[in-house]
Amino acid sequence: MTLPPKPERLQSRALGVLFTELFYRGRQIRVNPKLKPANVKRGRFWGFALLALVGAALIAVNSTRFPAPLFATMAHAYTLLFGGISLVSASGAMLFNEQEPDILLHRPVSARVILLAKVRVLLRSLWFNALALNLIVTLVGMFSARGSWRYGPAHVLSLALSATFMLSLVVVCLHLCLRWFGKERLHSLLTTSQVIAVVIFIGGSQLAPRMMSDWANGPWQPSAWLLALPPFWFGCIDALAMAWSPDPCLLIGAALACGVTALLAWLAFARLADSYEDTVFALQEHARAPTAPGGRRWTDRLAAWQPIRWWLRDPAERVGFLLTLTQVTRVRNVKLRVFPLLIQFTAYPLIFLFSGAEGLTLVFIALPAVFAMVGFVITEAMQYSEENTGSDLFRYVPLASPGPLFFGARKALLLLTMLPLLLLWVTVVLVVTHDPVQLLRMLPAMALGWVAGLVPATMSSYLIFSKSLEGGMKMGRGCLMQFVPLLVGGLVGGVSWAAWNYGFFTWWLLFVILGAVGASWGLRQVIARQPLDLEAV
């Protein structure tokens, strides 16, 4: 009665189709759970066009003035960072899906076949996106005055190599982390690595052109420190093809590109593929270390601290505070909505400090927009969670308004986001200026951040963590709304700069603070009277 063993080809084909569908279709369905199979969009033209446009903008802004090796390095740097960010976010669920063992592990298919099917899908997607992002770059490299037709084929090849490098690196890292550190820490690691990727992307895209500015419009001078940068290795392949001359530095870079990629690919897809099953077993076997008897988590200890207890006298506010604290520190996708945003908004003004004498002036102009965006966007994000069905609880307990829950959540956000942001900028301003009076210039930013954090809750149907994360991806109106705090922040920053320089700052500060107090009072009244939106269930 037992079936005879069948060739792996049939399994491999079925799994290839499965993972392709899950990869491309999954997100559309999560965004729209009622989507019918017939309405799934298969065309990827617009995605390709959008990436090509982004690639064109990046190359136009930063790279064309550099000599060939650095031009190619820039292109690979953007590709690796874009690809890396999307790969890290997709690969956790794709490579080590927690539901998958229950569906696949009891079927007669080897772990290697499953892993290789996933790798094929991820690699295809990475290469496709890399080609789209590099379409204009490739044309510029082929047809510009300093270019060569050889750049085209060389760049397509080096992109395939860098996609393999990226995927192998991520597979090896996730694999080893899961085996060594367990599931819980893997989730933290994924979050951390995404945050780091965002920081590197922003920092790298702003700082690298400044650091390489000596080479702009000048002759190519090899430098050993470039060999520490993986994008340079792949850029060397392109540069060798363009220049058609065996520069030793370029040869070493190209050799590193091929050698390191081959080594990582062997580790990821040959050496570790056989133990992939063990790693997936580890997903099921992880036993969380129990809390020590009588031990309390830091969130409980914080909430039990007397000043916080007094601050959270309303029980519903206390619930909102604790829930926000736990969601923001424990739930991966909530963390990913909060911390990269926070770091992103913090990083831009820090980079202004590298812009010479005008740097600090730019910082003070930008700070109101930063505080307004942090206040607005992160409060807006607190409506979304992968555990959103849990919020049905708030609809059947005797709670007249979602307002108190929001006020508790807001207090948690003030502690978790606004306070660190404020401390950071107070320190930066004091270190850079050595003049405490300059801190007054931050007050308009703080007032604006305070008010902006109330605005999202005045919109209808705001209930903390009540909407699915995927709903948050569809926020067309939300994206437009994000420009409002940016514009208002820019305006306040500009007027504050003028007020400081033309001697009416005291009156301006008074106006801003009184305005903020009035707006805050009005918005709180609106929020406290907001009814629960039962239609959303």
Added chain:
Amino acid sequence: MIKLRDLTKVFGPQTAVAGLNLDVPAGQIVGFLGPNGAGKSTTLKMITGMLQPTSGTVTVAGHDLATDALAVKRSVGFVPESGALFESLTGLEYLRMVAALYGIEETQADARITEFIQFFDLTWEALTDKFLGSYSKGMRRKVAIISALLHNPPVLLFDEPLDGLDVNAAMGFKTLIQTLAKQGRTVVYSSHILDVVERLCDRVVIIHQGRLVLDGAPAAISAEHGGASLEEVFTRLTGGDRLREKAENFAQTFRHDPPA
């Protein structure tokens, strides 16, 4: 057909299954019982090769799990308690994918799926018009059951298979299991619904804290325990014999009016 010898599974500081020995011959339906956390699902997952035993051996249909896991998996059809499915596939896509994993060509698979559709009162439209994520719980369970039976395995392992099925579907499914057992298939049926187990199974195995505490035919167990029902025997063996008294005492704490 199934042989477990000194099967043990340890998760960190906790022993989930402790030296379990069990033989299940062909043609038998075994009810696999135990309180929450007793080690039932862990044992089933070890038999299917989803979890690696810490020690001990598993032999299914003559194949040793340690040396020929794929042959064991080919011999087993399993419905996990979670009922996990890939939610962005349609029912038909999912079943075709499962068939391919067992080496069944698409035309053969479609013919077999059609037979299951008729048995479970489904339609092709139901399997193609929606993604699994939007199926009802009962529909999802039917798809999970079909995916376990599609390759005609000699050993069937069910972990709470009736969860979500309506009365008619559950009745049809139970009859199907009994008929398959009469044909020589081995069935291990894990559930908390004791009266179903009592009526359906030829033999009942109870595990508690990872150890086997009872093994026998329902009628023999009842006779041995002075005519007690399976539920009474179960609660006695798993430390629940004072539950009634405990519940009655606890209910007394509700005697005051609830706060306004």
